[in-house]
Amino acid sequence: xxxxxxxxVAMPMSPYRKLTPYADAAKxxxxxxxxxxIGQPDIETPPAVMAAVQQANIRVLExxxxxxxxxxxxxxxxxxxxxxxEVSATEIIVTAGGSxxxxxxxxxxxxxxxxxxxxxxxxxxxxxxxxxxxxxIVPVTAHIETGFALPPIAELEARITVRxxxxxxxxxxxxxxxxxxRRELEELLALCERHHLFLLSDEAYREFCYDAPYVSAxxxxxxxxxxxxxxxxxxxxxxACGARIGALVTKNKAVYDAAFKFAQMRxxxxxxxxxxxxxxxxxxxxxxxxxxxEYQTRRDRMVQRLQAIPGVQCPVPGGAFYVMPSxxxxxxxxxxxxxxxxxxxxxxTVMLSPATGFYAxxxxxxxxxxxxxxxxxxxxxxxMDCLAKALEIYPGRQQ
Numbered sequence: 001x002x003x004x005x006x007x008x009v010a011m012p013m014s015p016y017r018k019l020t021p022y023a024d025a026a027k028x029x030x031x032x033x034x035x036x037x038i039g040q041p042d043i044e045t046p047p048a049v050m051a052a053v054q055q056a057n058i059r060v061l062e063x064x065x066x067x068x069x070x071x072x073x074x075x076x077x078x079x080x081x082x083x084x085x086e087v088s089a090t091e092i093i094v095t096a097g098g099s100x101x102x103x104x105x106x107x108x109x110x111x112x113x114x115x116x117x118x119x120x121x122x123x124x125x126x127x128x129x130x131x132x133x134x135x136x137i138v139p140v141t142a143h144i145e146t147g148f149a150l151p152p153i154a155e156l157e158a159r160i161t162v163r164x165x166x167x168x169x170x171x172x173x174x175x176x177x178x179x180x181x182r183r184e185l186e187e188l189l190a191l192c193e194r195h196h197l198f199l200l201s202d203e204a205y206r207e208f209c210y211d212a213p214y215v216s217a218x219x220x221x222x223x224x225x226x227x228x229x230x231x232x233x234x235x236x237x238x239x240a241c242g243a244r245i246g247a248l249v250t251k252n253k254a255v256y257d258a259a260f261k262f263a264q265m266r267x268x269x270x271x272x273x274x275x276x277x278x279x280x281x282x283x284x285x286x287x288x289x290x291x292x293x294e295y296q297t298r299r300d301r302m303v304q305r306l307q308a309i310p311g312v313q314c315p316v317p318g319g320a321f322y323v324m325p326s327x328x329x330x331x332x333x334x335x336x337x338x339x340x341x342x343x344x345x346x347x348x349t350v351m352l353s354p355a356t357g358f359y360a361x362x363x364x365x366x367x368x369x370x371x372x373x374x375x376x377x378x379x380x381x382x383x384m385d386c387l388a389k390a391l392e393i394y395p396g397r398q399q
Contacts, residue, residue, distance in 0.1 A: 010131050015124035015357020015370075022340035023351045032348040033340070034383035036371040039174065039321060041239040043291055043374075049238060052279035053272050061271050066264040068094025068247075072274045075281035076247060082285065083206065085218045085230070091251055093259055094269045094277075098204050098233030098246035099125065105229050105248060106133035108258035109166050109198045116166045116200070117159055119151055121324065121358035121365060123174045123202070138164070139360035144326055144368065147315035148176035150184040153191055166198040167191070169217075172205040175358045175370040176324045177299075177317020182215045189220050192227045198255070199224075202231040205320040207288045210296045212318060218249070225251040236321075238280045239291070243273040295321050298373040298380060305384035306371075309391060311399070321374055324355060326367045330396035332356065336369070338394065345389045348382060367398070 023033050067073065073089035080087050095101040102125070110116060112134030118126060120139040130137045138159050142148040156167065167188060171180045180188075192199045201217035217228045233246035250256050263269075299316075302323055306314040311328030329335045332354035339349050355368035373380060391397060 007131050007134075012124070012127055012131075012357070015353055018357070019336055019340060019351060022337055026340045026344075026349060030347065031344050034348065034350045034375065034379055034386065036373075036375070036383055037351045037353045039236065039372045039374060040241060041236065041321070041374045042376065043239045043294065045239045046280065046283060046287065048283065049240065049276050049279045052275045056272070056275055064094075064268040064271055064274060066268055067092070067260055068269050069274050069278070072278045072281070075278050079281045080249065083214070083216070085216055085249075087218070087249055087251065091249060091256060093248045093256070093263050094274060095246040095248055095263070096266070096269050097235065097244040098202065098231055099129070099244075100266075100269075101231040101233070101246045101248040102126065102200075102202065103129045103132060104259045104262050105166075105198075105200050105231060105255075106130060106135055107262055108255050109200070109229065110135045111165070113163060114165045115161060115163045116168050117156055117164060118168045118360075119156075120360055121148070121175050121355055121368075121370075122168075122360075123170055124357045126168065127360065136163075137168075137360050141359075141361060141364060142176070142178070144313060144315060144324070148173065148178040148324065150180055150188070153187045156188075157191060157195075160195055160197075164195065164197060166200050168200040168202070170202040170204070171215075171217075172209055172317075172319025174202075174205065174320055175322050175353070175355070176315075177320045177322045179209050179212055179318035180215070181212070182219075185215055185217055185220060189217065189223055189227060193223055197227070198229055199227045200229050200231060204231075204233045204236050207237050208292055208295055208321060209319040210292070210299065211316075214319075218251075227252070229255055234277050234280055237288075238283075240276065240280065243276050244270055245273040245277045295373065298375070298377060299323070301377055302371065302373045302380050302384065305381070305388075309384075309388050311391065311397075322370055322372050324368055324370050327369060328391065328398045329367055329394060330398055331366050332369050333366075334396060335390075335394060338396075339386075339390055343386075343390050343393075345386045348386050350383050350386045350390070 355365035
């Protein structure tokens with residue numbers, strides 16, 4: 001009998017979607033499920049952005065340039081310049097979501113068998129992209145006691161081998177919400193300079209920094225030009241997850257040329273979504289005032305509620321729209337299944353993401369969960385009521 005590939009066998013289930021069948025079964029029983037498991041915003045996609053697609057007068061939906069429509073790349077360059085990132089349209093490759101940007105970066109910067117150092121917990125899909133590219137993630141653990149700050153540089157440096165080619169960072173961080181400081185980023189870039197490594201910087205949540213200013217890896221001066229590959233998406237920025245439009249941005253010509261060849265092989269990024277992205281790039285800077293304030297209000301409410309539950313440890317996330325608390329439970333995956341299979345409060349329950357799917361080191365994060373504060377305040381309160389009640393009666397509660 002033919003066998004599937006080793007990559008197919010090794011590919012993990014999505015840490016935030018793997019429990020979907022349990023949620024579907026709960027809904028079929030009539031239970032309302034509050035989805036805190038995935039970063040799908042409920043904030044309306046800007047009407048002007050949707051109108052750009054709905055009103056497009058297109059007779060033939062043609063291929064675009066392999067790097068994306070020039071008009072869109074020019075507007076993206078203007079957007080980046082407004083946030084202090086001095087790049088041109090010729091340093092941008094439009095991708096099918098941030099996902100393709102991450103994969104292109106792995107394929108362009110690392111050979112099969114090479115290693116990329118990643119602070120954990122990290123965005124679960126990094127593991128999948130690494131498997132697809134044949135590269136190995138080397139985790140360095142950040143801890144809840146420090147709010148998931150960047151581990152000491154010495155710990156990262158100790159993990160460097162002859163196979164190490166890059167460091168990958170998500171800032172603001174998914175899943176923890178931690179916002180890395182300029183000092184942390186400068187230390188990381190200096191490490192990459194010393195060891196001739198790429199710094200892959202996933203900046204999908206840059207607009208949502210609440211307590212400190214956003215610092216991009218491309219804000220760090222001339223040294224960043226050869227080392228930094230910026231990975232981006234409009235999904236979270238404009239509440240347009242389904243558009244699947246992202247970008248790979250770099251001033252390193254060799255990396256750009258390599259990534260462009262991969263981009264050519266998939267021919268072009270989505271055409272209608274580029275129209276949507278172009279309209280989004282033209283929105284006034286004030287567009288983010290409301291969305292950022294809304295997420296900050298939701299963050300404050302969720303953190304307040306979590307910190308009031310006995311036994312819960314919850315750092316305050318500085319950005320994105322996730323919080324990663326530790327719960328007084330035996331095992332987060334067992335607890336998450338129990339919530340969907342056996343528990344309800346007033347006909348309601350909660351779906352969350354067990355944190356083990358965001359760690360590469362076995363056995364770590366078994367009491368942690370990722371929660372996304374992408375629902376209304378009313379829904380957050382109802383979900384936190386459910387969670388508090390569940391923790392009172394969960395058979396595997398730990399003191």
